[in-house]
Each structure stands twice: as C-alpha cells, then as structure tokens.
Amino acid sequence: MHTESDDDLVKRIASGDRLAMKVLFSRHQVRVYRFVLRLVRDETLAEDVISDVFMDLWRQADRFEARASVATWLLAIARNKAWSLLRKRREAGLDDDYAESIPDDADDPEIVLQKQDKGLAIRSCLERLTPEHREVIDLVYYHETSVEEVARIVGIPENTVKTRLFHARKKLGEILKAAGVDRGWP
Amino acid sequence: MTDAIATDPRRAELEELLPFYANGRISSADKARIEQALAADPELGLRLEIIREDMAETALLNESLGAPSPRALDRLMAGIEAEPRQAPLMVRAKGGMVAWLGQWLAAQPPRRLAYAGAAALAIMVVQGAVLTGLAVRGGGGAFDTASAPTQASERYVLLSFAPEAKASEIAAFFRRYEASVVDGPRANGFFKVRVGDAKLSTAQVDAIAARMKAEAGIVSFVAPAP
Numbered sequence: 158m159h160t161e162s163d164d165d166l167v168k169r170i171a172s173g174d175r176l177a178m179k180v181l182f183s184r185h186q187v188r189v190y191r192f193v194l195r196l197v198r199d200e201t202l203a204e205d206v207i208s209d210v211f212m213d214l215w216r217q218a219d220r221f222e223a224r225a226s227v228a229t230w231l232l233a234i235a236r237n238k239a240w241s242l243l244r245k246r247r248e249a250g251l252d253d254d255y256a257e258s259i260p261d262d263a264d265d266p267e268i269v270l271q272k273q274d275k276g277l278a279i280r281s282c283l284e285r286l287t288p289e290h291r292e293v294i295d296l297v298y299y300h301e302t303s304v305e306e307v308a309r310i311v312g313i314p315e316n317t318v319k320t321r322l323f324h325a326r327k328k329l330g331e332i333l334k335a336a337g338v339d340r341g342w343p
Numbered sequence: 344m345t346d347a348i349a350t351d352p353r354r355a356e357l358e359e360l361l362p363f364y365a366n367g368r369i370s371s372a373d374k375a376r377i378e379q380a381l382a383a384d385p386e387l388g389l390r391l392e393i394i395r396e397d398m399a400e401t402a403l404l405n406e407s408l409g410a411p412s413p414r415a416l417d418r419l420m421a422g423i424e425a426e427p428r429q430a431p432l433m434v435r436a437k438g439g440m441v442a443w444l445g446q447w448l449a450a451q452p453p454r455r456l457a458y459a460g461a462a463a464l465a466i467m468v469v470q471g472a473v474l475t476g477l478a479v480r481g482g483g484g485a486f487d488t489a490s491a492p493t494q495a496s497e498r499y500v501l502l503s504f505a506p507e508a509k510a511s512e513i514a515a516f517f518r519r520y521e522a523s524v525v526d527g528p529r530a531n532g533f534f535k536v537r538v539g540d541a542k543l544s545t546a547q548v549d550a551i552a553a554r555m556k557a558e559a560g561i562v563s564f565v566a567p568a569p
Contacts (some may be wrong), residue, residue, distance in 0.1 A: 172506060175420070175423060178420075179416070179420075182416055183416075184416065186416070187411070187412070190408075190410065190415070191408045195408070199538040200411075200412075204411045204414055205415075205418070207419075208418040208419040208422065210417060212422045212423070215426070250484055253370050254538075276400050276403070279396065279397060280403060280404045283401060284404075294397070294401060295401060296370075297362050297366055298362070298397060298402065299398075299405045301366045301367065301368060302368060303363060303368035303369070306368075312450060313398050319359040319360070320359070321360050322362055327395060330393070340396075341389055342389070342390060342393060343346065
C-alpha cells in the first residue's frame with residue numbers, strides 16, 4: 158500500500174487540504190501529545206497544546222522547509238508552546254504547588270525498591286528529573302532523535318545537547334543511588 | 344570516587360555519544376569508533392548497559408501515557424473551520440499590494456536587496472537607452488511609443504485549475520471553449536488562455552469568463568486578461 162510522505166501531506170495542507178491535515182494529525186498526535194504531557198503534566202492542557210501545534214502547521218505549511226523532518230518541526234513547535242505554558246505557570250506561582258504534588262503522582266522510589274521492582278524505581282526517578290533534563294532524556298531515549306534534531310527542537314548548540322544529556326543521565330543515577338539503587342555510576 | 348571516563352577527554356567524548364549509539368541515530372564513522380572502544384573498554388560497556396536500561400524504562404513510561412482524546416482533533420478542526428480560507432500570499436497580506444511588497448522587501452536580506460537594486464537600475468538604464476533611440480529614429484516628427492500596440496488582436500483570460508481537476512476534463516474544457524494556453528503555468532499556477540480573436544467584445548469575453556468560472560470542478564479562478 159502506498160503511504161503518502163509527511164512532506165507530501167504538508168504540501169497538500171499548504172493548499173488547504175483538510176483531509177491531509179487529519180492524516181498528518183493521526184500520524185503524529187500520540188508522540189507529540191506524550192512529549193508535551195511529560196512537560197506540562199496535565200492531559201487537558203497537553204491536548205490543547207497539540208491542537209494549537211497542528212493549527213500552527215495549518216497556518217504555516219507553505220513556509221515549511223524540508224531541511225528538517227515534519228516530526229522534528231512539530232516537536233519544536235510543541236516544545237515552545239509547552240515551555241511557554243510552564244513559564245506562565247511559574248510566573249503565576251503555580252509551579253510551587255505543582256512541584257509539591259509530584260510525589261503524589263509517583264511512588265516513592267524507596268517504597269518501589271522495597272517492592273523489588275528496579276524498572277519501576279527507574280521510572281519513578283525519571284519523573285523526578287527537572288523539565289530540562291526530562292525533555293532531553295525523552296527526546297533521545299523515546300523519540301529516538303539525533304544530536305542535530307535535539308539541537309533544533311530545544312534550540313541549543315549540538316555540544317550543549319551532549320553535555321545536557323550527560324548531566325541528565327548523571328542526575329538520574331544520583332536519584333536512584335539515593336533511593337538505594339547503585340548501578341556503579343555515578 | 345573519581346570518574347575515570349570523565350577525566351579522559353577521548354573516553355568522555357565517546358561516552359557522550361553512547362545514547363545516540365543506543366538509539367541508532369549516529370553516523371557510521373562514530374558508530375565504528377564506539378564499537379572499537381567498547382571492545383577494549385569494559386567500563387564504557389557498563390555505561391552502555393545503564394543507558395539501555397534507562398532507555399527501556401523511558402519507553403515504558405511514555406507508552407503508559409496513552410493517547411489524546413478525540414477532543415484534540417475536534418478542537419483543531421473547529422479552529423480550522425473558523426479560519427479564513429487560505430489565499431495566495433499576495434492576497435493574504437493585509438493592506439493589498441503595497442503592503443505585501445513592503446512585507447516582502449522587509450523580509451529580504453540586505454545583500455539580496457542590494458543586488459535587486461543594482462539589477463533594477465540596469466534595467467532602467469537599458470530602457471532609457473531604447474526609448475531615446477526610438478525617439479531619435481523618429482527624427483522628432485511623429486510621436487511613437489515603445490509600448491505594445493493598443494489594439495490587441497486576440498482576447499485572453501487568466502485562469503488557474505482546481506487541484507482536483509482531471510487531465511481529461513481540462514482537455515474537454517479547452518475543446519468546449521475553443522481555447523488554448525498561450526502562457527503558463529506561471530509561478531502562482533496561473534495560465535494565460537486565448538479565448539477568441541479581436542472580434543469578441545469586452546462583454547463577450549466577460550461572459551466567457553463567467554461561464555468558465557461556473558465550472559468550479561475544473562477551474563478555481565478566471566478573469567479577463569489584457
């Protein structure tokens with residue numbers, strides 16, 4: 158079966174094709190939603206962000222440059238919108254309340270460890286990383302992006318991508334160690 | 344405890360590439376370098392094991408987040424419905440042609456503007472020389488213009504085809520109107536089409552354009568053209 162490429166769909170979208178928009182949305186919505194949800198941690202907000210992301214694509218499809226993949230483009234727009242929300246929440250003083258609520262969402266790593274489930278302990282510690290570290294871990298480990306793509310999505314130099322990811326991995330190891338899981342590094 | 348890898352720049356550089364080796368998004372040259380290093384450096388191998396473990400758990404964590412509800416697509420499509428229909432760039436500019444030109448010029452890099460300015464100046468110089476030549480040849484007697492003849496011998500429309508129009512429909516369309524393409528497609532997708540000779544009055548050309556316009560499945564735009 159012939160599957161139309163993302164680039165071809167974007168060309169159709171640029172000419173006002175709504176069906177192409179629906180196809181592209183169904184192709185990318187889950188990954189973009191998960192990326193945003195990991196940052197904003199609110200399902201309704203994440204859904205609003207992804208509709209806004211695809212709305213931007215509808216308006217700017219004729220300006221899409223094929224130098225980047227459509228997936229990278231979508232993640233970059235999504236990231237900007239998610240961070241804009243996070244900043245507003247921080248300015249409104251909602252982030253402190255929010256930070257306090259995080260342990261309720263995730264099991265305490267030590268309790269998890271008592272249940273002898275190392276995987277669950279790692280997942281619980283992943284939730285405790287800062288948004289900056291979370292996004293770079295998610296982009297590389299889950300969205301399988303390259304150094305260049307992370308640089309484009311996050312808007313940082315390629316060397317910074319590598320060092321930021323190194324520090325995120327190190328931090329994850331430290332949180333796990335504090336919870337009783339020593340993997341030999343750090 | 345000191346980190347032996349972090350204190351060795353060569354090993355540290357390779358270590359920072361391990362996540363991209365693990366996700367398969369690395370150049371073949373870097374991949375070969377890492378595989379060579381892994382064969383001789385067990386400590387680097389342990390780091391890779393940690394990365395693979397974290398990668399598996401990150402994937403599980405993300406997969407557990409589910410998918411957006413149909414509300415997201417509904418909201419998007421409602422937004423699209425509320426948007427004005429997409430129009431060509433020149434039409435989209437608020438304030439018409441002059442505003443569009445202003446926006447376009449503002450978006451150009453200075454070097455391109457400089458080249459464009461020089462090219463425009465060259466054209467003006469050539470035009471001036473041609474016009475002067477024509478005036479001199481006329482010997483100062485009867486006044487001739489350098490423009491095209493005022494009375495066109497043929498009648499034209501400017502049109503663009505609907506994206507869904509089939510080639511067979513377009514061919515039949517031309518036969519129906521005894522029309523033919525004289526120019527195009529231009530950059531904006533328009534064609535200049537001959538619809539008859541000078542015997543056709545302006546009202547007749549208008550009527551042909553209106554009939555063509557009614558065939559919305561084949562053409563998306565029609566207007567009489569000089």
